[in-house]
Amino acid sequence: MxxxxxxxxxxxxxxxxxxxxxxxxxxxxxxxxxxxxxxxxxxxxxxxxxxxxxxxxxxxxxxxxxxxxxxxxxxxxxxxxxxxxxxxxxxxxxxxxxxxxxxxxxxxxxxxxxxxxxxxxxxxxxxxxxxxxxxxxxxxxxxxxxxxxxxxxxxxxxxxxxxxxxxxxxxxxxxxxxxxxxxxxxxxxxxxxxxxxxxxxxxxxxxxxVGIYRDQIQVHGEANHSGTTMMVDRIDALTAACEMVLAIENITRSFNTDAVATVGKLDVYPNAANIIPGRVDFTLEIRSSCKEERRAIKDAIYKEFEKISESRKINIISNNILDQExxxxxxxxxxxxxxxxxxxxxxxxxxxxxxxxxxxxxxxxxxxxxxxxxxxxxxxxxxxxxxxxxxxxxxxxxxxxxxxxxxxxx
Missing domain, CATH: 3.40.630.10 (Zn peptidases)
Structure with a gap:
């Protein structure tokens, strides 16, 4: 049949x-x-x-x-x-x-x-x-x-x-x-x-x-004039966020498993061509069939975030919005x-x-x-x-x- x-x-x-x-x-x-x-x-x-x-x-x-x-x-x-x-x-x-x-x-x-x-x-x-x-x-x-x-x-x-x-x-x-x-x-x-x-x-x-873990993350820098603020004086939330997104990708790849991590949404403030971004919001998502692996990836990511925060003088605020087993x-x-x-x-x-x-x-x-x-x-x-x-x-x-x-x- x-x-x-x-x-x-x-x-x-x-x-x-x-x-x-x-x-x-x-x-x-x-x-x-x-x-x-x-x-x-x-x-x-x-x-x-x-x-x-x-x-x-x-x-x-x-x-x-x-x-x-x-x-x-x-x-x-x-x-x-x-x-x-x-x-x-x-x-x-x-x-x-x-x-x-x-x-x-x-x-x-x-x-x-x-x-x-x-x-x-x-x-x-x-x-x-x-x-x-x-x-x-x-x-x-x-x-x-x-x-x-x-x-x-x-x-x-x-x-x-x-x-x-x-x-x-x-x-x-x-x-x-x-x-x-x-x-x-x-x-x-x-x-x-x-x-x-x-x-x-x-x-x-x-x-x-797989289980799904999501954090809403805010990256706080300093908004300033794009023409009058020299590169050495900038605390750019967007460039810091970009470094964070790349860190997420590199760290998750390093585990060499089926686990995945994604940043699929970013909001830039004030989002104007002549203003250095003062704040960026993005969502971090981690998916894995193993709870311990999800936690290990998250911990490795946030350890790198701390380094980025210190080197770029930005502040990071995170809030968990999903932790699905x-x-x-x-x-x-x-x-x-x-x-x-x-x-x-x-x-x-x-x-x-x-x-x-x-x-x-x-x-x-x-x-x-x-x-x-x-x-x-x-x-x-x-x-x-x-x-x-x-x-x-x-x-x-x-x-x-x-x-x-x-x-x-x-």
């Missing part, structure tokens, strides 16, 4: 139309016009398949293929349909569409499971104008509170509860969102990196998600994916995801694991995002067989 790869790829192209702008990728953030349109299409498709469909209070979309046992637990497959601005058609949507294709394959082959099998499309996995990413999975697992959600608005003043209601949810019923009796959660996703491509592998099995997935679910890949003679590697996903949060309430598909050139969050049909087919068939194995063994 195999999935229909031709049908699946047509669906990927079909969904990729919504929010698409020629040459600029797909912009389909949650609660945008394109998102509402895709939601309606997806719900209709699930109903046409004969699934039991409901939209929960945070507007996650669920479609259930019920088994005959009334007391049966549920296996869930899912991901998300929203995108980043100018993103691609595979990130998130591929996982949801593969889930739909797997259930369609089971229906066509009259396969009856011992568990209920359910699709989920999570709300707002990507960053959005409400500044709450992985919103649907965090709300499901109790990590977002009623008051936090009810008091949230976007940059235009639209309240989140209004946007959720338009999507079919109802935040006033948030207490009813808790799911019980979940046997397992599987999520298929593109890798969004080059590790699989470097090893010439179609799939990777994910046994954990790594998430280790369930050994049984990981093993089912590995054994399935072995039985299908599909080469794979097992590694940690360097990006966060809804699975990070679902792992707190269900046995969870992920499977990655090779990304060509490692590109993601980009119009050039691409995974090949031959790689997707291998990943989807591995996931299908792993679900059948889990249905028998759980």
């Amino acid at each position: 195999k999935i229909n790869i031709g049908r699946l790829m047509k669906e990927v192209e079909f969904y990729g139309q919504y929010g698409s702008v020629s040459g600029e990728g797909i912009t389909r953030p949650s609660f945008s016009a394109a998102d509402y349109e895709v939601r309606a299409i997806f719900i209709n498709q699930l109903k046409e398949m004969g699934l039991q469909v409901h939209v929960d209070p945070i507007a996650n979309i669920w479609g259930k293929l019920a088994c005959e046992r009334e007391d049966a637990a549920t296996i869930v497959i899912g991901s998300h349909l929203d995108t980043v601005p100018n993103g691609g058609k595979f990130d998130g949507a591929l996982g949801v569409l593969v889930a739909k294709e797997i259930i369609q394959t089971l229906l066509e082959n009259n396969v009856l499971l011992q568990h209920n099998l359910e699709i989920v499309s999570f709300t707002a996995e990507e960053p959005n104008d409400f500044n709450l990413s992985t919103m649907g999975s965090r709300a499901l697992t109790g990590k977002l509170t009623y008051s936090q959600l009810m008091n949230t608005s976007d940059s235009n003043g639209r309240m989140l509860h209004e946007a959720v209601k338009k999507a079919g949810g109802d935040l006033t019923k948030l207490s009813e969102i808790t799911r019980e009796n979940l046997a397992a959660y599987f999520e298929l996703h593109i890798e969004q990196g080059k590790r699989l491509e470097r090893q010439n592998l179609s799939i990777g099995i994910v046994d954990k998600i 790594e998430c280790t997935f369930d050994a049984d679910i990981v093993r089912y994916l590995q054994e399935t890949a072995d039985s299908l003679e599909i080469p794979y590697t097992t590694f940690a995801s360097m990006a966060g996903h809804d699975a990070t949060h679902v792992a707190g309430i269900a046995k969870t694991a992920m499977i990655f598909v090779k990304s060509i050139d490692g590109k993601s969050h980009s119009p050039e995002e691409l995974s090949l049909a031959e790689d997707i087919e291998k990943a989807a068939n591995t996931l299908l067989e792993a679900i059948l194995m889990a249905d028998k063994k759980l």
Whole structure:
């Protein structure tokens, strides 16, 4: 029994139309016009398949293929349909569409499971104008509170509860969102990196998600006239910040592991052509699957910051804004994916995801694991995002067989 790869790829192209702008990728953030349109299409498709469909209070979309046992637990497959601005058609949507294709394959082959099998499309996995990413999975697992959600608005003043209601949810019923009796959660996703491509592998099995550490850093120098202040007299916050950013890169590379550190955002004050910058704000992010390594990298970075502060006579103020632990997935679910890949003679590697996903949060309430598909050139969050049909087919068939194995063994 195999999935229909031709049908699946047509669906990927079909969904990729919504929010698409020629040459600029797909912009389909949650609660945008394109998102509402895709939601309606997806719900209709699930109903046409004969699934039991409901939209929960945070507007996650669920479609259930019920088994005959009334007391049966549920296996869930899912991901998300929203995108980043100018993103691609595979990130998130591929996982949801593969889930739909797997259930369609089971229906066509009259396969009856011992568990209920359910699709989920999570709300707002990507960053959005409400500044709450992985919103649907965090709300499901109790990590977002009623008051936090009810008091949230976007940059235009639209309240989140209004946007959720338009999507079919109802935040006033948030207490009813808790799911019980979940046997397992599987999520298929593109890798969004080059590790699989470097090893010439179609799939990777994910046994954990890295921890993420972020500090907001202020570099204080002295603003002054760019023409009248001689080089020897300058206390330039920007040049100091540049030295700090390079130190972050060099120190993290020196560990020679999969750990990464990034400065992706800088704000320069007063940001004028004829004024020496008096202050720079930037965010330091460190990702690693090992807490001790994250701490060691951070300590080495701040030791170098102290040297830069002294040599350049600047002041540094830091504030931690995120210290998210790594998430280790369930050994049984990981093993089912590995054994399935072995039985299908599909080469794979097992590694940690360097990006966060809804699975990070679902792992707190269900046995969870992920499977990655090779990304060509490692590109993601980009119009050039691409995974090949031959790689997707291998990943989807591995996931299908792993679900059948889990249905028998759980």
